[in-house]
Amino acid sequence: MGFENFGTVSFTAEAKAADFIAYLEAGKVMATRCRQCGASYFPPKMDCPRCLLSDMEWFEIKGNGKLSSYTVVNYGPAGFEADAPYILALGEFGDGIQIFGRLSRDIEEKDIELGMSLMVSPVKLPDDRIAYEFRRT
Amino acid sequence: MKGIKDRVAIVGMGCTQFGELWDKNHRDLVVDACYEAFEDAGIEPKDIQMAWYGSRETGFTGTQLASALKLEYIPVSRVENFCAGGTDTFRNACYAVASGVCDIALAVGVEKCKDHSGGFNLDILEPFDRSMVEWDLPPASQFAQLATRYMYHYGWKYEELKRIFAMIDVKNHHNGTMSPNAQFRREITVEQAMNAPIISHPLGLLDACGVSDGSAAAIVTTPEIAKSMRKDYILVKAIALTNGAGQAILQPEYDFIHFPETVAAARNAYKEAEITNPRQEIDCAEVHDCFAITELITYEDLGFSPRGKGPEDVEAGSFTLTGNLPVNSDGGLKCFGHPLSASGLRMIYEIYHQLQGKAGPRQLKKVDIGLTHNIGGICGFFNCTVAVFGKP
Numbered sequence: 001m002g003f004e005n006f007g008t009v010s011f012t013a014e015a016k017a018a019d020f021i022a023y024l025e026a027g028k029v030m031a032t033r034c035r036q037c038g039a040s041y042f043p044p045k046m047d048c049p050r051c052l053l054s055d056m057e058w059f060e061i062k063g064n065g066k067l068s069s070y071t072v073v074n075y076g077p078a079g080f081e082a083d084a085p086y087i088l089a090l091g092e093f094g095d096g097i098q099i100f101g102r103l104s105r106d107i108e109e110k111d112i113e114l115g116m117s118l119m120v121s122p123v124k125l126p127d128d129r130i131a132y133e134f135r136r137t
Numbered sequence: 138m139k140g141i142k143d144r145v146a147i148v149g150m151g152c153t154q155f156g157e158l159w160d161k162n163h164r165d166l167v168v169d170a171c172y173e174a175f176e177d178a179g180i181e182p183k184d185i186q187m188a189w190y191g192s193r194e195t196g197f198t199g200t201q202l203a204s205a206l207k208l209e210y211i212p213v214s215r216v217e218n219f220c221a222g223g224t225d226t227f228r229n230a231c232y233a234v235a236s237g238v239c240d241i242a243l244a245v246g247v248e249k250c251k252d253h254s255g256g257f258n259l260d261i262l263e264p265f266d267r268s269m270v271e272w273d274l275p276p277a278s279q280f281a282q283l284a285t286r287y288m289y290h291y292g293w294k295y296e297e298l299k300r301i302f303a304m305i306d307v308k309n310h311h312n313g314t315m316s317p318n319a320q321f322r323r324e325i326t327v328e329q330a331m332n333a334p335i336i337s338h339p340l341g342l343l344d345a346c347g348v349s350d351g352s353a354a355a356i357v358t359t360p361e362i363a364k365s366m367r368k369d370y371i372l373v374k375a376i377a378l379t380n381g382a383g384q385a386i387l388q389p390e391y392d393f394i395h396f397p398e399t400v401a402a403a404r405n406a407y408k409e410a411e412i413t414n415p416r417q418e419i420d421c422a423e424v425h426d427c428f429a430i431t432e433l434i435t436y437e438d439l440g441f442s443p444r445g446k447g448p449e450d451v452e453a454g455s456f457t458l459t460g461n462l463p464v465n466s467d468g469g470l471k472c473f474g475h476p477l478s479a480s481g482l483r484m485i486y487e488i489y490h491q492l493q494g495k496a497g498p499r500q501l502k503k504v505d506i507g508l509t510h511n512i513g514g515i516c517g518f519f520n521c522t523v524a525v526f527g528k529p
């Protein structure tokens with residue numbers, strides 16, 4: 001099982017980081033850390049762009065992050081027309097982890113404040129698809 | 138390493154009307170842009186020895202240009218570099234002349250964007266290694282997030298930063314009223330810009346450039362030949378191109394309020410042009426204002442304003458036609474729209490005329506050095522050009 005069921009539209013299961021999906025299915029949003037230099041990556045990378053080695057370990061993103069940017073997509077691109085409007089956001093989770101993703105539908109635009117606390121969780125989408133999203137803490 | 142400074146001259150340029158040109162195909166536009174350039178340079182198509190054709194959405198291979206101009210078996214390469222494609226097309230023609238392999242080269246950029254739904258395909262890189270997951274991030278929403286991040290980083294309130302965006306929009310629209318080739322030629326007010334329908338928070342309709350069709354062309358040669366053709370040829374001082382390799386998104390500390398590709402291209406261009414103080418030495422600039430936030434960040438990336446101080450310069454009117462560094466004197470992408478591979482050459486067309494003193498009602502008082510800037514792509518993977526031009 002790889003990325004064939006991830007997000008709204010995807011084309012292939014193949015990805016070095018396919019374990020990310022199995023972790024999502026198990027309820028965990030995971031990042032990778034280079035065992036050699038300690039750099040952390042999200043989206044998870046299996047090859048380290050700093051030291052060019054491929055010695056990675058997975059770790060779960062736990063705890064609360066901070067909302068550092070967002071936008072409300074009123075006009076969705078091809079494949080996402082029916083989703084709009086939706087809110088995209090950027091969250092800072094410490095340890096070098098910045099996560100880009102959607103805000104949960106139960107957070108309304110009027111309730112958003114820059115710097116607000118967020119957590120990231122797997123989310124089931126229609127048609128047996130899966131992704132992750134930001135939720136209130 | 139020998140740079141390009143003063144080794145190539147522009148002797149002719151052309152630019153079509155930009156807009157919804159339903160009655161013209163890309164070959165019609167290429168013919169219109171090129172024949173204006175031929176007339177300007179006083180040459181004929183047969184005088185062109187090599188050509189470069191910039192297009193992303195509009196026709197494959199160099200034969201598009203060869204057939205439009207009926208060129209007789211000369212080499213024509215197609216160039217594609219997203220929003221930077223026009224200036225990169227020009228760059229290739231300049232390098233050919235500088236190398237000595239040809240004396241007269243042609244660079245043409247064209248797009249028919251209105252014929253495509255949404256202007257152009259996204260074809261953006263997936264966020265996960267080779268996963269081919271389609272991203273739900275249209276251009277307006279990407280740049281919108283940079284705008285929100287700018288508020289977060291510097292502590293701007295929504296209404297305050299929207300007013301700065303609106304002042305940029307109003308400036309560009311004002312300049313566009315004096316550009317006969319522009320898609321939009323009407324004044325707007327700060328209130329209209331602030332209250333326009335929101336495309337992607339915080340960017341509204343008037344914080345965004347339009348989608349248009351258009352073409353622009355340049356004829357380049359050596360300064361020696363240029364002297365024999367006209368007095369008011371224009372010299373190329375620098376052309377820098379940078380292509381992101383994902384550095385920004387691989388750096389956990391990336392702040393999303395600057396474009397490293399622009400910073401690097403500006404550094405390289407200033408070195409090549411021997412510019413040490415861009416704010417003082419550059420007299421006018423055409424920058425990539427696909428969205429108001431892009432223009433604002435670009436002021437800072439190009440060294441026109443200190444980090445975080447772009448809004449102060451906007452409030453001071455520094456970048457208006459009467460300011461000390463007018464930016465987008467022709468109205469910019471805001472008024473011309475953005476036919477991807479044509480935009481860079483459209484910008485050079487404006488700088489060329491400003492330097493020649495032929496910019497009509499938009500003519501600036503003192504213009505010795507002009508700059509153009511394009512950027513396109515997604516965070517980490519931007520393609521950027523910075524070019525500098527001057528008088529002989």
Ligand SMILES: [Zn+2]
Pocket residue numbers: 034035036037038039048049050051052053
């Ligand atoms: Zn490493």
